[in-house]
Every structure is written in structure tokens, then in C-alpha cells.
Amino acid sequence: MLKKLFQYFKRNSWEMVFFATTVEKYCMIKYKLISNGIKVKTKIIRHNGRKSGHEHYEIYIESKEIEKANKIIHNVGC
Incomplete structure (x- = not known):
């Protein structure tokens, strides 16, 4: 049972593939x-609670799509 639970989380985990400041x-x-x-999740980090100028953006994708996403981001074979 525990093994199946870990496999489920590993299959459905998300990893950060890109970090942007603009x-x-x-x-x-x-x-x-x-x-x-590719399905995308985003995390926006705001410093000091301000809305403009101090934001960082993280893009997350599912672990199973990591190779495809890297090729797309770096324009290799796409």
C-alpha cells in the first residue's frame, strides 16, 4: 500500500523548469x-508585498514532461 502511494506521488510530482524575473x-x-x-503551474513570489517591480516567476511542470519541456524551452528539436 505504501509503495503504491509513493509511486503515485512520484508519477504526479511537479518540478520547476524555469525561473524568470520579468x-x-x-x-x-x-x-x-x-x-x-504541456500542463503548467505557476508560482509568483512578491517581495515586501509590493505588486510592481519585485516579482519573480517560477514555472512548474509534471515530472514526466521534463525532457520535452527542456527541449521546448531551449529550442532543441522543436
Whole structure:
């Protein structure tokens, strides 16, 4: 039972594939991934609670899509 639970979490885990400090770069990479059929989750980190100028963006994808996402991000074979 525990083994199946660990396999489930490993299969459905998410990993960060990209980190951006500008909204333009974040949107460009996110669009490239979504348009190639990869599910994306995002985490936005705001410093000091401010809304402008101090944001960082993290893009997460499912572990099983890591190779495909790296090829898309770095334009290798896509």
C-alpha cells in the first residue's frame, strides 16, 4: 500500500523548469509550453508585498514532461 502511494506521488510530482524575473520572459516561456501541450503551474513570489517591480516567476511542470519541456524551452528539436 505504501509503495503504491509513493509511486503515485512520484508519477504526479511537479518540478520547476524555469525561473524568470520579468513578466515578458515568463509569459513567453509559459506560452511556448502550453502551446506544445504541456500542463503548467505557476508560482509568483512578491517581495515586501509590493505588486510592481519585485516579482519573480517560477514555472512548474509534471515530472514526466521534463525532457520535452527542456527541449521546448531551449529550442532543441522543436
